[in-house]
Every structure is written in C-alpha cells, then in structure tokens.
Amino acid sequence: MSVANLQTFPSTWKKPPQMIKSRRWRIILMIGAVCYLTLALGSVEINWTRVIDGIERGQRFIQGFLEPDFTTRWRDIRSGLIESLTMTFTSTVVGVLISVPIGIGAARNLAPPWLYLICRSIIAASRALQEIIVAIFFVALFGFGAFAGFLTLSFATIGFIGKLLAEDIEDIDESQAEAIRATGASWRQLINYGIQPQVMPRLIGLSLYRLDINFRESAVIGIVGAGGIGAALSTSLSRYEYDSAGAILLIIIAIVMTAEYLSGHLRRLVK
Amino acid sequence: MSSQDTTTTVPVWQHRMPKTRLALWFFWLLIVATFVYCWNLMTAQTMWVFVYDAPTAAADLMSRAWPPRFSYMERLWKPLWDTINIATLGTLIGIMMAVPLAFLAAANTTPSRLLLRPLALFCIVTSRSINSLIWAMLLVSILGPGILAGILAIALRSVGFIGKLLYEAIEETDISQVEAITATGASKGQILNYGIVPQVLPAFFGISVFRWDINIRESAILGLVGAGGIGARLQASLNMLAWPQVTLIVLVILATVVVSEWVSARVRHAII
Numbered sequence: 428m429s430v431a432n433l434q435t436f437p438s439t440w441k442k443p444p445q446m447i448k449s450r451r452w453r454i455i456l457m458i459g460a461v462c463y464l465t466l467a468l469g470s471v472e473i474n475w476t477r478v479i480d481g482i483e484r485g486q487r488f489i490q491g492f493l494e495p496d497f498t499t500r501w502r503d504i505r506s507g508l509i510e511s512l513t514m515t516f517t518s519t520v521v522g523v524l525i526s527v528p529i530g531i532g533a534a535r536n537l538a539p540p541w542l543y544l545i546c547r548s549i550i551a552a553s554r555a556l557q558e559i560i561v562a563i564f565f566v567a568l569f570g571f572g573a574f575a576g577f578l579t580l581s582f583a584t585i586g587f588i589g590k591l592l593a594e595d596i597e598d599i600d601e602s603q604a605e606a607i608r609a610t611g612a613s614w615r616q617l618i619n620y621g622i623q624p625q626v627m628p629r630l631i632g633l634s635l636y637r638l639d640i641n642f643r644e645s646a647v648i649g650i651v652g653a654g655g656i657g658a659a660l661s662t663s664l665s666r667y668e669y670d671s672a673g674a675i676l677l678i679i680i681a682i683v684m685t686a687e688y689l690s691g692h693l694r695r696l697v698k
Numbered sequence: 699m700s701s702q703d704t705t706t707t708v709p710v711w712q713h714r715m716p717k718t719r720l721a722l723w724f725f726w727l728l729i730v731a732t733f734v735y736c737w738n739l740m741t742a743q744t745m746w747v748f749v750y751d752a753p754t755a756a757a758d759l760m761s762r763a764w765p766p767r768f769s770y771m772e773r774l775w776k777p778l779w780d781t782i783n784i785a786t787l788g789t790l791i792g793i794m795m796a797v798p799l800a801f802l803a804a805a806n807t808t809p810s811r812l813l814l815r816p817l818a819l820f821c822i823v824t825s826r827s828i829n830s831l832i833w834a835m836l837l838v839s840i841l842g843p844g845i846l847a848g849i850l851a852i853a854l855r856s857v858g859f860i861g862k863l864l865y866e867a868i869e870e871t872d873i874s875q876v877e878a879i880t881a882t883g884a885s886k887g888q889i890l891n892y893g894i895v896p897q898v899l900p901a902f903f904g905i906s907v908f909r910w911d912i913n914i915r916e917s918a919i920l921g922l923v924g925a926g927g928i929g930a931r932l933q934a935s936l937n938m939l940a941w942p943q944v945t946l947i948v949l950v951i952l953a954t955v956v957v958s959e960w961v962s963a964r965v966r967h968a969i970i
Contacts, residue, residue, distance in 0.1 A: 442892070445899055446969070467783040471849070477842035484840045513736035520733050555952055559831070559919045563936065568755050570748030573740045620713070647829045650923060660832065661923075664839045672836075676828065683827040 484667070491669030492676065500663060500671045507656035508678065510573040511645040514655055518577045519638045522584025527630075529585060530592030531618065536604075537596060546589070553586025562648040573654030580641045580648075587640070591633050592626065599625045631697045635690040642686055646679050759941065766949060767942035774931060774950055780845055781927035781954070784920065785913035788852025793906055795853065796860035803861065804868035806876075807894065822865075825858030830916045834925040848925035852913050859909050867901040868894060904966050911962035918951045928954075 447453050497504070532538045532546035561582055565575040599622060607621035649657025656675060663671040714722070748755075801807045803818035834851035841847045871894050879893035921929020928947060935943035 445896055446903065463786075467787060470779065470783060471787070471845050473846050474842060474844060477844075478846070481841040488836070488840055509739055513740040516736045517733060517740060520729065555955060556948075557915060557919055557951075559922060560932075560948055560951070564759075567759060568752045570745050572744055574744045574749060577740060643827070643829055647831045650831065650835070657832075661835060664835050667839065676832070679832075680824060680827045684823065687827075 484669075487667075488669040488673070491671075492673035494670060495674035495677050496668075496670035497674045500659065500668070500674075503659040503662070504656070504671075504675060504678070507649065507654075507659040507675075510576070511642065511649075511655040511657075514573050514576050514580060514645050515638060515642045518580035519584060519634060519641050521577075522581040522637070522641075523588055523630075523634050525581065526585045526588040526592065529589040531596065531622075533589060533593035534596035536599075536601070537618075537622070546593070550586050550589045550593070553582055554590065558583050558644050558648055559651060562651050562653040566652045571652045571654070576645060576648050576653035576655055579653055580644060583644065584637050584641065587637055588630075588633055592630060595626045595629050596622060628697045632694040635693055639683070639686045639690050643679075643683060763941035763945045765942065766946035767940075768946060770943045770946055771950075774928065774947065777921070777926075777928040777931050778950065778954065780848075781917045781921075781929075782914065784845060784848040784852055784917040784925070784927050785910060785958075788849045788917065789856055789906065789910045789913050791849065791853035792856025792860055792909070796857045796864060797902075799857065799861045800864035800868060801890070803865040806871070806873075807868055807890065818861075818865075822858045822861040825854055825856075826862065827858075828855070830855035830913075831920065831923060834920045835923045838924040843924035843926070845926035848917060848920045848927055851920060851925055852917055855916070856909050856913060859912075860905055863905045864898065864902060867898045867905075871897040900969050903969050907962045907965045907969075911958050914958040915955050918954060 444453065447456065529546045529549055532542045533550055535543055538546065558579055562575060562579040565578045565582075569575045569578065603625065604617060604621035607617050612620065645655040646657050646660070649655035649659070650661045652658070656679065660672060660675045660679075663669075663675065799818045799821055802809070802814045803822060805811070805815070808815045808818070830851050833854045834847060837847035837851050837854075838844075841850070875897065876889060876893040879889050884892065917927055917929075919929045919932070921927045921931065922933050924930070924933075928951060932944065932947045932951075935941075935947060
C-alpha cells in the first residue's frame with residue numbers, strides 16, 4: 428500500500444463490540460450458539476396435525492376467555508378460592524413467624540458459626556426445592572387438601588423471608604447495635620432495641636410481598652392435590668371447559684393485580 | 699396505679715407512646731383473629747387422621763424412596779436435554795417478544811403514550827400474573843402434550859419478567875448520552891441504536907441469564923401437566939408409585955438447578 432493511503436483519515440466509523448471484546452471468543456460463542464440451536468431445534472418434535480387441531484381449540488379458549496362462565500362451576504370455584512385465600516394468609520403468618528428466628532440465626536453478625544451453618548442449610552434446602560415438588564411429598568404424607576398446601580407454602584416462605592432477613596440483619600448499621608451493647612444490654616434487649624427497629628420496615632415489606640407470591644403459588648399447587656383454586660382450574664381445563672377456565676383465570680389475574688397494587692402501596696407507606 | 703410510698707416518681711423510659719402501643723396491640727389482635735378465622739375455614743375439610751398418621755407415613759415413604767434407583771438414570775438423559783431445551787428456547791422466544799414490548803412500554807422510547815404504552819404494560823402484567831405451570835396447562839390443552847407447549851409456556855411467562863425489568867432499565871438510562879446522539883442529527887433508529895441500546899445492554903444480558911436460570915427450575919416441573927421434559931418422567935413415576943425413581947429425579951432436578959444457578963451467577967458477575 429502507498430504512503431498516501433495510510434495518511435487519509437478514516438471516513439467511516441464502526442461501533443466497537445461492547446460485551447465480548449476478543450474477536451476469537453465472539454466467533455467461538457457464535458459457532459457454539461449455532462451448533463446448540465441446530466441440535467436443540469432438531470430434537471423438538473412437533474406434531475403438526477395436533478397443532479392445527481389446536482388452533483380451533485385456541486379460538487374456543489379465547490372465546491371462553493372473552494365470555495367467561497362463572498355460574499356453572501361456581502361452587503368449585505368458590506370453595507377453591509376460599510381455600511386459596513385462607514391458605515395464603517395462614518401460611519404467610521406461620522412462615523414469617525418461623526423464619527424470623529431462622530433469619531436471626533443465619534445472620535453472621537449475631538449467630539455463632541455452628542448455628543449459622545444450620546440455619547443457612549435450612550434456608551438453602553427450602554429455596555432449592557420447588558413448591559410443586561414439596562407439595563407432592565406433603566400430599567403423600569398429609570393427604571389431599573388445603574393442609575398439605577398450607578405446609579408447602581409455609582416451608583417455601585421460610586427460605587424466602589429467612590434469606591432476605593438474614594442479609595438485611597447483616598447489612599444493618601453496626602453503630603446502633605454497638606451503642607445498645609455499650610449500655611450493658613442483654614442479648615434479647617440488643618435484638619429488641621438495636622436490630623429490630625432497623626429491619627422491621629423491610630420485614631413488613633417482605634411479608635407483604637410474600638403474601639402476594641403465596642397467593643400465586645396457591646393457584647398452582649392445587650394441580651398436584653394440595654387444595655386451592657388450582658384444582659378447579661386443572662379439572663376444567665382437562666374437561667375442555669374453556670369458559671369456566673377463563674372465569675378462573677380472570678379471577679386469579681384480578682386478585683393478583685389487586686394484591687400487587689395494594690402491597691406496593693402498603694410497602695411504600697411503611698418505608 | 700400509683701403506689702403511695704414512692705413520693706418522687708421518676709418517669710420510666712418506654713419504647714413507645716401509649717397510643718402507638720394500643721394501636722400495635724390492636725394490629726396484632728387483628729392478625730391473630732384473622733389467622734384463627736382462616737385456620738378454621740381452611741382445616742374444615744382436613745382429615746386429621748391422615749395428619750396424625752404423618753410420622754408413620756413419613757417413615758414408610760422414606761423406607762420406600764431410599765435408596766434412589768440409579769439405574770433409571772440412563773432413561774433420564776433425553777428428558778433432561780429436553781428440559782434444558784425448553785428453558786433455553788423458551789427464554790430466547792420470550793426475549794424476542796419482550797424486547798419490542800419493553801421499548802413500547804418505556805416512557806422515554808414509546809411511540810405513543812396514550813395507546814401503545816398501556817397496551818404493552820397490560821401484556822406485561824398479564825404474562826407476569828399467570829404462573830408458567832398454568833400457561834403450560836393451557837397450552838397442553840390447546841396444542842396437545844409435548845415440548846412445544848412447554849417452550850411456549852416458558853416463553854409467555856418470560857415475556858412479562860424480561861419486559862418489566864428491561865423497560866425499567868430503559869427508563870433509567872442517562873438522558874445526556876441520548877441528547878448527544880440527537881445533536882448529531884441522528885434518526886430515531888440511530889438514537890435507539892447508539893444512545894439507548896449500549897446503556898441497557900449489560901442489564902439486558904443480566905436479566906436474560908437470570909430468567910434462564912429461573913426457567914430451568916420451572917421447566918423441570920412443567921412435565922407434571924404434560925409439557926415434556928424431566929417432569930413427565932416424574933409424573934409417570936409418581937403414578938406408578940415408583941418412589942426410588944422419584945427420589946432420583948428430584949436429586950437430578952436439584953443438581954440441575956444448582957448448576958444453572960452457579961452458571962447464571964458467574965455470567966452475571968462477569969457482565970455487571
């Protein structure tokens with residue numbers, strides 16, 4: 428190339444790569460992604476005749492959703508709703524009550540190492556198991572119905588609130604706890620006056636948020652027999668009664684939206 | 699109650715004002731009362747015989763379910779592969795639907811505040827308020843059992859999650875960069891491409907990987923309602939009361955969840 432060519436200023440600009448700087452890695456990742464996609468898409472078997480049948484069913488579902496039928500299955504829906512709502516409230520209360528001591532035990536700045544390990548493993552176990560799987564086991568142990576669902580949701584609440592509460596306690600302003608300690612306070616007084624005022628707003632917020640989550644989950648665990656509105660939904664869908672299913676879904680969406688709105692409002696109030 | 703012998707009473711410090719204490723007391727009373735009421739309603743139909751019987755049932759179940767039947771593993775690789783595909787393909791389709799929705803829903807990029815923004819927000823909220831298992835039930839009943847229903851269920855649930863977090867990220871972008879691009883005389887598309895996209899790209903990848911991790915968890919159980927993957931084997935084993943197989947499947951699901959969480963934590967750490 429001639430010297431003159433080198434001296435000309437560049438007239439075009441190309442956006443530099445942002446995420447992966449090295450060119451070699453970009454190529455490797457691209458090839459990997461393409462290979463994976465061909466393999467994955469190749470292993471997806473689609474029964475096209477069934478899908479085409481489904482289009483007609485889909486239309487019926489949308490129709491059922493637009494003209495929901497609340498009356499035919501109202502008794503199932505009503506008892507399912509009552510179970511779901513009561514299950515949500517009781518399991519949140521019990522779950523929060525149990526998770527407070529576990530959360531305190533899982534905070535590194537309050538608990539001795541052996542207690543810390545025990546509480547952290549309880550939290551890890553509760554978080555790693557999905558609600559549905561826990562519900563299957565509780566139904567096998569305690570029989571069908573809302574009680575198994577209540578236990579499932581309480582168990583799931585422990586992991587959620589326990590972890591977030593423990594992290595919150597670890598993040599507190601140490602100087603306040605130090606001041607309480609300096610007065611010669613007992614351990615109980617330290618918790619009550621040094622820690623509790625700092626984490627209480629967030630604990631209330633988390634509990635409200637969990638109430639919201641527990642309702643959503645209560646609509647699901649009924650599928651495996653743990654009570655609640657999910658059972659009614661599952662039956663009506665397997666009978667292809669899309670208008671009843673549409674009604675149940677509308678009720679669920681309405682309650683979830685109200686709960687989200689209310690709990691968001693309350694959480695802002697507490698802060 | 700004032701006692702006569704203490705002539706000089708020093709006011710004792712108390713944590714709260716009397717009024718606040720009374721209000722708190724009522725608040726707790728309300729919670730207890732609601733709890734008792736709900737508890738009675740909920741347990742009205744509980745068969746307490748089964749509950750009292752639970753310890754023996756638990757011991758019985760343990761003796762049946764342990765040890766896990768490891769030889770069943772060879773029939774689990776294919777469903778496991780399907781599960782990972784459901785999660786990954788579902789996340790990809792979800793991203794494809796969520797990105798345009800997020801740009802329509804963000805207040806600073808939406809083309810029409812009155813019409814498109816509420817519509818996009820409504821789509822996001824609907825997708826979020828229905829659990830992926832319910833989406834799967836619905837799609838299985840419409841499309842028939844299989845992986846396709848699972849992929850679409852995961853995709854439809856992911857739209858709301860990714861859409862919500864992404865549009866919040868778009869709304870939080872730095873306006874000065876956008877102004878700088880606008881000042882060069884850039885078109886609308888160029889403003890998006892050079893002003894906003896570079897700012898939200900790290901958040902976008904973080905959100906996507908996070909959702910992929912959640913999707914792995916959820917796709918593992920979608921098979922319970924017939925949407926393919928390892929959950930289908932779980933359902934089959936449960937129906938046959940083959941508890942050693944159930945234990946193995948639960949262990950495999952746990953391992954997958956832990957690995958995917960680790961991968962997603964590593965990737966997010968590298969990005970952010």
